[in-house]
Amino acid sequence: MNELAGLTEEQRVKLLQTRRRVIESIGKNMDLYGITLSIGHLYGNMYFNQHPVTLDEMSQTMGMSKTSMSTGMRTLHDLKMIEKVWGKGTRKDLYEVVPDWHQNFADFFTIKWRKAVEQNMSVMNRSLKEIHTLMGQYTDDAAFMEVLERDKEKISEGLKYYRWLDRLIDSFETGEIYQYIEKEE
Known part of the structure; x- marks a missing residue:
């Protein structure tokens, strides 16, 4: 079952060196996106792993504790990077990598982006309601109404951005993005 068993010591060392460079690079790359280096x-x-x-x-x-592991x-599973x-013949949970890096990227970012979009749109919509309430209460205060109107426009622009981001997320989830930026075959 061990793929390295039939290799010479020199072959094993060289192969593991090559793999370590890639593993380190993957770890650093994932660290840029908020995933700890150790999880990377x-x-x-x-x-x-084969x-x-x-x-x-x-x-x-x-060389990590079972708790850390x-x-x-769990983090990688929640991000849909492993399954x-x-x-x-085994009662223990087995895990393997989802080898499609395009899908890993799409899943990782759509999970993060979707959460941010929902939170930010909720806050902005709540703020718009409050602005409308204030506009109804202070109709005779022109200066305050002008400030409220500018804030309403700025929040509305923010909502346009989040609706656009929501559509971008949809394009990653459906795979439509690959019609515009094709995967390399």
Whole structure:
């Protein structure tokens, strides 16, 4: 089952060096997007596995506690970058990487963006309602009405942006984005 078993020591060392560079790069890249370096390294290590792994196996491979490993696996699973798979003859959860980096990118950002869009639109809509209420209460105060009108316009512009971002998110989720920016085959 060990893919490295048939290799010479020199081949194993060179291969692991090459993989370590890629794993480190993946970790640094994911760190830029708010995923800890260790979780990025976890994903990188799993990426090179030829078979599904358990928490115990990854904990041993990476020298991390089972608790830390569990947290990392849960994070990657929530981001849809790994998935649980069934393994004949084992009761332990097995995990493997979802190898489609395009889909990983789309899932990661759509999850983050969707949450931000919903939160920000909710706040802006609530603020617009408050502005409308204030406009109804202070109709005879021209200076205040002018300030309220400018704020209403600025918030409305913000809402346009979030509706656009919502459509962009939809294009990632449906795959429509790839009609405009094709995947390399």
